[in-house]
Amino acid sequence: xxxxxxxxxxxxxxxxxLTKAKELAHWLIKKGRSKSLWPLTFATSCxxxxxxxxxxxxxxxxxxxxxxxxDSPRYADAIFVSGTITKKMANRLLVLYNQMPNPKYVIAxxxxxxxxxxxxxxxxxxxxxxxxxxxxxxxxxxxxxxEQFLEAGLKLQELxxxxxxxxxxxxx
Amino acid sequence: xxxxxIIYKYILxxxxxxxxxxxxxxxxxxxxxxxxxLVPLFVxxxxxxxxxxxxxxxxxxxxxxxxxLLQNLFDAIKMLGKEIIRNENxxxxxxxxxxxxxxxxxxxxxxxxxxxxxxxxLNVSDNLLLTFILFSYLGLxxxxxxIFSGNKxxxxxxxxxxVKTFAFEGIVLLSIFMIGYRSxxxxxxxxxxxIIYYPLIAISFLIGIISMIDRGxxxxxxxxxxxxxxxxxxxxxxxxxxxxxxxYSLAFIASMIFSILFLGGAGxxxxxxxxxxxxxxxxxxxxxLLRWLYPRPRIDQLINFSWKYIFPLTILNAIIIWMx
Amino acid sequence: MNGFEIxxxxxxxxxxxxxxxxxTIEGDTIKKAEAEIGFLHRxxxxxxxxxxxxxxxxxVDKIEYVSALNMELLxxxxxxxxxxxxxxxxxxxxxxIMAEFGRIMNHLVFLAAFGEDLGLISEFFWALRExxxxxxxxxxxSGGRLAPVYIRPGGVFFDFKEGIENKIIEAMEKLEYxxxxxxxxxxxxxxxxxxxxxxxxxxKKEDAINLGxxxxxxxxxxxxxxxxxxxxxxxxxxxxxxxxxxxEGDAYARCLVRMEEIKExxxxxxxxxxNIPKGDYLIKMPWIIKIPPAYTIEIQETPRGExxxxxxxxxxxxxxxxxxRSASFFAIKAMEKILEGEKIANFYPILASLDPVMGEIxx
Amino acid sequence: xxxxxxxxxxxxxxxxxxxxDKYFLFSIIVVDRINEGKFELNYLFENKENADLxxxxxxxxxxxxxxxxxxxxxxxxxxxxxxxxxxxxxxxTGHKNLKRILLPEDWPFGYPLRKDFVINDEIRNWTGxxxxx
Numbered sequence: 001x002x003x004x005x006x007x008x009x010x011x012x013x014x015x016x017x018l019t020k021a022k023e024l025a026h027w028l029i030k031k032g033r034s035k036s037l038w039p040l041t042f043a044t045s046c047x048x049x050x051x052x053x054x055x056x057x058x059x060x061x062x063x064x065x066x067x068x069x070x071d072s073p074r075y076a077d078a079i080f081v082s083g084t085i086t087k088k089m090a091n092r093l094l095v096l097y098n099q100m101p102n103p104k105y106v107i108a109x110x111x112x113x114x115x116x117x118x119x120x121x122x123x124x125x126x127x128x129x130x131x132x133x134x135x136x137x138x139x140x141x142x143x144x145x146x147e148q149f150l151e152a153g154l155k156l157q158e159l160x161x162x163x164x165x166x167x168x169x170x171x172x
Numbered sequence: 173x174x175x176x177x178i179i180y181k182y183i184l185x186x187x188x189x190x191x192x193x194x195x196x197x198x199x200x201x202x203x204x205x206x207x208x209x210l211v212p213l214f215v216x217x218x219x220x221x222x223x224x225x226x227x228x229x230x231x232x233x234x235x236x237x238x239x240x241l242l243q244n245l246f247d248a249i250k251m252l253g254k255e256i257i258r259n260e261n262x263x264x265x266x267x268x269x270x271x272x273x274x275x276x277x278x279x280x281x282x283x284x285x286x287x288x289x290x291x292x293x294l295n296v297s298d299n300l301l302l303t304f305i306l307f308s309y310l311g312l313x314x315x316x317x318x319i320f321s322g323n324k325x326x327x328x329x330x331x332x333x334x335v336k337t338f339a340f341e342g343i344v345l346l347s348i349f350m351i352g353y354r355s356x357x358x359x360x361x362x363x364x365x366x367i368i369y370y371p372l373i374a375i376s377f378l379i380g381i382i383s384m385i386d387r388g389x390x391x392x393x394x395x396x397x398x399x400x401x402x403x404x405x406x407x408x409x410x411x412x413x414x415x416x417x418x419x420y421s422l423a424f425i426a427s428m429i430f431s432i433l434f435l436g437g438a439g440x441x442x443x444x445x446x447x448x449x450x451x452x453x454x455x456x457x458x459x460x461l462l463r464w465l466y467p468r469p470r471i472d473q474l475i476n477f478s479w480k481y482i483f484p485l486t487i488l489n490a491i492i493i494w495m496x
Numbered sequence: 497m498n499g500f501e502i503x504x505x506x507x508x509x510x511x512x513x514x515x516x517x518x519x520t521i522e523g524d525t526i527k528k529a530e531a532e533i534g535f536l537h538r539x540x541x542x543x544x545x546x547x548x549x550x551x552x553x554x555x556v557d558k559i560e561y562v563s564a565l566n567m568e569l570l571x572x573x574x575x576x577x578x579x580x581x582x583x584x585x586x587x588x589x590x591x592x593i594m595a596e597f598g599r600i601m602n603h604l605v606f607l608a609a610f611g612e613d614l615g616l617i618s619e620f621f622w623a624l625r626e627x628x629x630x631x632x633x634x635x636x637x638s639g640g641r642l643a644p645v646y647i648r649p650g651g652v653f654f655d656f657k658e659g660i661e662n663k664i665i666e667a668m669e670k671l672e673y674x675x676x677x678x679x680x681x682x683x684x685x686x687x688x689x690x691x692x693x694x695x696x697x698x699x700k701k702e703d704a705i706n707l708g709x710x711x712x713x714x715x716x717x718x719x720x721x722x723x724x725x726x727x728x729x730x731x732x733x734x735x736x737x738x739x740x741x742x743x744e745g746d747a748y749a750r751c752l753v754r755m756e757e758i759k760e761x762x763x764x765x766x767x768x769x770x771n772i773p774k775g776d777y778l779i780k781m782p783w784i785i786k787i788p789p790a791y792t793i794e795i796q797e798t799p800r801g802e803x804x805x806x807x808x809x810x811x812x813x814x815x816x817x818x819x820x821r822s823a824s825f826f827a828i829k830a831m832e833k834i835l836e837g838e839k840i841a842n843f844y845p846i847l848a849s850l851d852p853v854m855g856e857i858x859x
Numbered sequence: 860x861x862x863x864x865x866x867x868x869x870x871x872x873x874x875x876x877x878x879x880d881k882y883f884l885f886s887i888i889v890v891d892r893i894n895e896g897k898f899e900l901n902y903l904f905e906n907k908e909n910a911d912l913x914x915x916x917x918x919x920x921x922x923x924x925x926x927x928x929x930x931x932x933x934x935x936x937x938x939x940x941x942x943x944x945x946x947x948x949x950x951x952t953g954h955k956n957l958k959r960i961l962l963p964e965d966w967p968f969g970y971p972l973r974k975d976f977v978i979n980d981e982i983r984n985w986t987g988x989x990x991x992x
Contacts, residue, residue: 032249035236044514045536045855046561049605050642053631056608056624057230062221064235065243072401074257074408077250086858087986088963089514089535092506101408102255118554121546122539123971123978124962126986142554143561143642228621324502328840389615389688467688468615470841534961541946542971542978705883705907708935726910793861793903793912795885806888806903821886821903829938858961 026170033077033103034161036065037153040076042096044083047110047143051082054146066153073099078156080149081133082109084119085126094132103168105160107152108135111142118142136165173290176200204293208281212417213244216424219453220460227464244420251416254409261322267411269317269403274414276309280425285359285432287448289440298357303429304348307384310422311337314386314393314403321406329393329402332471336383336392339478344380346486347373350493351433362437372489374434376482378455381430383474385422388459389466392474423463427455504843506535512609512847513854515828521840529835531828537858544818549575550649550783552815557643559820560856562605563598565634566798568647573729574794574805575649578787586775587651592730593664593768594647596761597634600671601627602799603754603761606851607679610751613848614692619682626674629667636660649785651778661769668762675758684755693747697834697846700745707833708826711801712757713850716750718743723797737764747849754851757799784813800824800856820859824852861912868917868926871902875929878904882913884933889943893974896921898949902929919949928954946972 111117116127225232233240318330394402611619638646740756801823928951
């Protein structure tokens with residue numbers, strides 16, 4: 001049974017009713033995806049501890065639907081890459097990323113994931129995770145404050161809502 | 173007098189003649205599906221998330237909908253749009269366990285009287301036994317799920333699930349027989365407050381049901397921290413949505429059943445309707461507290477706790493009642 | 497099943513950070529456990545040779561990021577010992593208060609992780625709520641939250657403002673009440689918690705000391721060793737505080753030790769803030785300092801254990817060699833020894849009770 | 860108080876044997892004396908009861924860095940020796956599984972903490988397996 005990819009779906013022409021239904025489906029899915037974003041609990045170093053206090057009750061992410069329920073990559077649809085990614089950890093991170101089901105988003109937390117940060121001269125740190133992952137939102141700071149995590153989550157939700165993410169344009 | 177009878181009588185009287193049976197079946201099925209979809213998302217799911225948030229001194233979902241009411245709905249919609257990944261050494265019937273899980277929840281909603289005597293969707297004769305069978309299906313489905321998704325953690329959780337069924341199935345069955353012996357085997361005509369006669373059995377029934385639906389402090393098989401998700405570890409998208417839907421609704425169904433069996437049955441009329449829902453929400457609140465205030469015992473502690481303490485208690489209580 | 501191998505992978509929700517264990521299992525008991533670390537090796541000791549002494553301060557916070565203030569204290573006193581400078585009395589008091597803040601925040605993160613690993617997710621939120629209480633005070637004093645570059649060689653960056661003392665004491669009262677009311681019942685007096693951790697992961701006394709385990713993990717196995725008492729630095733000789741020692745050596749004892757240490761630290765902070773002397777808080781020092789060739793060793797009691805920093809200096813403004821002796825490096829070695837013969841389900845309480853931090857193990 | 864003692868690398872095991880019951884191994888500090896062409900190994904032992912330290916200093920040649928391991932006397936030395944091997948390339952004879960502990964398994968560039976290890980771009984952009992998304 002040939003798997004329907006999202007290209008065939010978008011090429012589906014049809015009368016007025018079908019396009020109306022497609023718009024409704026688009027709107028509904030984007031609204032759903034933008035309101036509930038389950039990040040994967042992936043924390044390596046100091047930004048991980050700040051992610052813990054982000055998940056805690058002061059800046060409560062559950063208000064915006066960002067729930068740390070997804071322990072296995074199968075349930076997660078976003079990954080807060082928080083903490084320094086060394087070369088030994090890089091391919092484990094990639095294995096994790098590939099296990100996540102499609103529309104998946106990446107948020108690079110902290111200076112270490114943006115450009116290697118404090119360890120730009122080090123021999124064992126991957127200088128910036130956009131070398132191996134498509135990153136959607138960057139959070140500066142070393143370590144960033146929990147409020148910055150929440151702002152990044154809301155920014156990502158807004159990007160999803162306005163369909164600004166290239167690789168999932170019109171993805172149903 | 174269940175909802176199905178009401179619809180059937182109404183359609184029959186409007187002169188559809190031989191067509192009325194299939195129409196009313198379809199209508200009741202639609203109503204059942206609506207209830208199975210709405211209750212976990214809006215009623216029990218929302219209450220649990222908000223009360224759990226309050227326990228942990230935070231606010232719970234707010235941005236989606238009026239008081240975060242639509243949050244679970246958006247979660248469900250998001251799950252519709254997710255890709256379903258199949259592990260290459262997973263079995264062909266990889267999707268079967270989660271679909272079975274959804275049907276069990278649907279069947280349970282069909283049987284349990286929602287409010288009072290004649291508000292159950294289907295009026296099955298001995299529906300107390302049927303609910304026990306459906307509850308014990310959950311354990312078997314979890315074992316199937318663990319085996320079919322070819323993942324090491326899932327197989328460990330399937331092994332734990334198999335071991336766990338020894339612990340509590342017998343006890344729950346015994347307490348159901350005690351209720352049946354005392355009043356009756358169908359929800360409709362249990363009307364005595366049985367908790368006075370069976371205080372210990374009520375406690376062991378509650379603990380047994382909690383461990384059978386894998387919830388609260390006894391969620392030994394899908395322990396997020398240890399086994400990352402137990403038998404559901406390989407499921408993504410909607411296939412994971414059904415077990416999650418089950419999580420939210422099974423506790424609510426269990427509290428409904430508990431309030432029928434032990435706190436006076438489901439009478440007819442408006443007053444008993446209100447009392448029934450008050451009782452159910454109290455029990456549901458206790459279940460939420462149990463889940464969020466107690467850590468998880470180990471699997472072997474769970475089993476010898478059940479055989480050493482709960483089993484003698486039920487037998488003691490049964491003998492006392494039998495003698496009086 | 498004759499011993500199939502399972503990897504508790506680096507990105508597992510309950511391994512504290514990136515720590516991988518290869519467990520060969522027979523039925524339900526672990527036959528052999530082998531730890532694999534290095535996923536967070538950022539080359540800190542190489543960085544010490546490229547960066548001047550003063551601008552190495554941000555690196556020091558990130559070595560052991562859960563209680564960053566203790567590491568700053570360690571590094572600053574190492575530099576002061578190398579240059580044999582004496583800091584002012586007021587700076588000593590401020591440093592002790594901040595070190596004890598680091599200790600309390602560290603043990604609160606321990607409680608959060610321990611509770612969550614055993615299934616009590618609410619304890620994660622309660623412990624971190626208490627930690628926010630302290631974070632606000634540290635932010636008010638030093639401007640930073642988790643890694644406030646605050647203690648520097650020669651004293652501290654900013655002085656204590658006037659109103660800060662009674663804010664600290666008031667926070668300590670609130671924290672003491674919360675610990676007694678909430679966390680005692682949620683963790684120590686909780687019967688399921690006791691069942692999960694009593695008699696689990698026993699580290700015998702001679703094993704602990706031979707494997708180099710120090711700090712709370714050692715004190716839980718009966719070794720009465722607190723570096724603040726053995727070789728008192730700062731003002732620990734003026735303060736009277738009790739060193740909690742238990743000798744069961746199991747996960748429950750390790751949790752009790754840390755709970756008592758929180759109470760002791762609260763007492764220390766209260767006493768220190770009451771009689772903090774006046775005076776200047778910083779000795780004027782140039783930013784680029786040259787340390788004459790020497791071999792200086794500085795060991796201090798951090799919440800993890802006795803962390804040591806050894807500096808080999810050659811007169812230039814950069815360190816010739818800086819060795820960081822981490823305490824949980826040996827706790828992981830001890831864990832491999834504890835795990836033989838334990839059940840899989842006990843893996844998580846044991847790991848949570850030893851409380852390793854990967855930044856310090858991998859450096 | 861700290862007392863330093865300089866010993867030959869052959870007498871290390873004998874010295875360690877004496878200190879076995881009253882002291883425990885605190886740490887092994889390796890310093891790369893590149894201009895004398897030698898590795899300086901400091902074995903730091905700490906007393907079990909009080910806090911005084913003993914520092915044994917030995918020198919081994921840079922081109923064949925060999926010394927016998929004390930991991931059977933002090934079990935704590937197992938990881939320290941593996942880290943010294945990982946960072947400096949010192950081979951501890953008699954060590955059970957002497958392999959890299961901190962760096963990735965397939966690290967091709969030698970030993971980073973040596974003074975003659977220069978971090979060029981090739982090292983910095985090396986990412987091991989073919990990482991792509």
